[in-house]
Amino acid sequence: MIPVAEALEKVLAARSVPATESVPLYQCPGRILAEDIAADRAFPPFDRVTMDGIALWLDGRAEEGMYRIEATTYAGEPAGKLASRSGAVEVMTGAVLPEGTNTVVRYEDLAFSEHFGSRFASLKAGVVPGQNIHRKGEDRAEGSLLLKAGTRIGSPEVAILATVGRPSVQVYRNPSVCLVSTGDELVDIHETPLPHQIRRSSTYQLSAALREIGIKSDIQHLRDDADGLFRALQTYLRQHDILILTGGVSAGKKDYLPEVLERLGVTRQFHQVAQRPGKPLWFGTTADGKAVFALPGNPVSTFLCFLKYVRPFLGHGPKGKPVATLSEQVIFKPDLTYFMPVATYYNEEGRHVARPLKGSGSGDFANLLECTGFLELPVGRTDFAAGEVFPYLPF
Numbered sequence: 001m002i003p004v005a006e007a008l009e010k011v012l013a014a015r016s017v018p019a020t021e022s023v024p025l026y027q028c029p030g031r032i033l034a035e036d037i038a039a040d041r042a043f044p045p046f047d048r049v050t051m052d053g054i055a056l057w058l059d060g061r062a063e064e065g066m067y068r069i070e071a072t073t074y075a076g077e078p079a080g081k082l083a084s085r086s087g088a089v090e091v092m093t094g095a096v097l098p099e100g101t102n103t104v105v106r107y108e109d110l111a112f113s114e115h116f117g118s119r120f121a122s123l124k125a126g127v128v129p130g131q132n133i134h135r136k137g138e139d140r141a142e143g144s145l146l147l148k149a150g151t152r153i154g155s156p157e158v159a160i161l162a163t164v165g166r167p168s169v170q171v172y173r174n175p176s177v178c179l180v181s182t183g184d185e186l187v188d189i190h191e192t193p194l195p196h197q198i199r200r201s202s203t204y205q206l207s208a209a210l211r212e213i214g215i216k217s218d219i220q221h222l223r224d225d226a227d228g229l230f231r232a233l234q235t236y237l238r239q240h241d242i243l244i245l246t247g248g249v250s251a252g253k254k255d256y257l258p259e260v261l262e263r264l265g266v267t268r269q270f271h272q273v274a275q276r277p278g279k280p281l282w283f284g285t286t287a288d289g290k291a292v293f294a295l296p297g298n299p300v301s302t303f304l305c306f307l308k309y310v311r312p313f314l315g316h317g318p319k320g321k322p323v324a325t326l327s328e329q330v331i332f333k334p335d336l337t338y339f340m341p342v343a344t345y346y347n348e349e350g351r352h353v354a355r356p357l358k359g360s361g362s363g364d365f366a367n368l369l370e371c372t373g374f375l376e377l378p379v380g381r382t383d384f385a386a387g388e389v390f391p392y393l394p395f
């Protein structure tokens with residue numbers, strides 16, 4: 001049995017740099033960027049008018065008087081030019097600031113009048129020279145690094161990729177993942193279980209969790225039969241990069257997976273981690289770079305092991321190092337790291353608080369409905385006080 005930190009280290013050490021592929025921008029969300037992205041132009045690329053109104057030249061003194069409207073510049077038109085310091089150009093939000101102007105005044109702060117066939121604007125309110133202009137390069141300089149390879153692409157990243165003109169993007173190729181449930185007691189979801197059977201649920205849960213990070217997976221099921229497992233897993237290993245198996249890794253007489261996997265040439269990296277749930281976790285690798293996770297069958301263990309080990313292996317997980325404050329005292333005596341199911345919320349003081357969800361152990365997957373994640377209570381202690389802060393593993 002090895003400690004949690006060591007198990008995670010071994011899992012992360014087994015990662016290899018995946019091949020890359022080009023995908024259309026609309027298929028990018030959830031994928032991991034495989035190239036650096038630089039600004040092809042300044043952000044914004046020109047002095048951008050931010051209010052509908054007029055652009056004029058102000059030096060801080062000449063606010064009085066009327067400004068003759070010389071022209072109008074709409075968004076999408078080339079930059080206009082102010083001819084006279086006593087004039088103004090009508091401008092719309094998104095237009096290029098006309099040459100010779102330095103300030104934009106919005107319509108709400110102007111009064112218009114007509115004299116001798118010309119329109120004039122006078123200022124109704126105080127004006128700060130330079131106002132209402134989004135200056136060229138103010139956000140990012142041309143050529144600056146906007147996104148680094150390895151970034152997970154979410155909606156803000158898509159906006160950046162779009163604005164630098166990338167209809168397709170290099171991302172890391174998703175691994176081919178096969179989810180395999182094992183167990184003679186498990187029937188499929190369209191079947192009616194006999195009194196001693198249950199429907200399999202956790203491979204569907206894992207498939208959903210993978211989909212949330214943009215990874216498609218195959219779902220298979222195998223009976224608790226050592227030779228059958230050997231033959232089928234041999235095939236799945238050939239066809240896929242990663243196998244995620246559930247059940248059959250503990251001390252039961254039909255828990256064949258550890259033995260079968262080693263017979264298949266999968267090198268065991270570890271079996272059993274000093275944690276609850278998920279103690280029987282098995283992880284191995286092959287000489288040709290494939291990874292096999294054999295997750296304990298109890299559904300809460302399965303899911304916890306997915307979040308803690310498989311998801312980071314796939315390059316996904318929460319940003320930063322989330323923590324939460326324990327809401328009440330917890331006593332946990334076993335000499336194990338305890339991943340406690342919790343529901344978190346923000347209290348009035350802005351603290352991220354974790355409320356333990358008792359549930360009835362690692363078979364109680366209905367307890368995950370209210371759950372938002374797991375609080376990681378460290379090994380070597382038994383008493384955890386209300387108000388203490390611990391690492392938090394969100395869904």
Ligand SMILES: Nc1nc2c(c(=O)[nH]1)N[C@H]1C(S)=C(S)[C@@H](COP(=O)(O)OP(=O)(O)OC[C@H]3O[C@@H](n4cnc5c(N)ncnc54)[C@H](O)[C@@H]3O)O[C@H]1N2
Nearest residue numbers: 181200201202203247248249250251255279296297298301
């Ligand atoms: N003598 C010991 N017994 C057990 C130990 C131990 O250390 N010594 N560990 C316990 C722990 S902890 C866990 S977790 C389980 C893990 O067992 P397995 O990985 O061998 O899983 P199974 O025995 O096949 O199944 C356990 C449990 O989970 C249900 N299950 C399995 N797969 C699914 C699925 N796809 N969907 C829904 N439910 C599933 C299965 O029916 C069993 O009830 O072992 C303890 N025993």
Ligand code: MOO
Nearest residue numbers: 277278279301362
């Ligand atoms: O890993 Mo087991 O989940 O403690 O039931």
Ligand SMILES: [Mg+2]
Nearest residue numbers: 248250252255
């Ligand atoms: Mg078992």
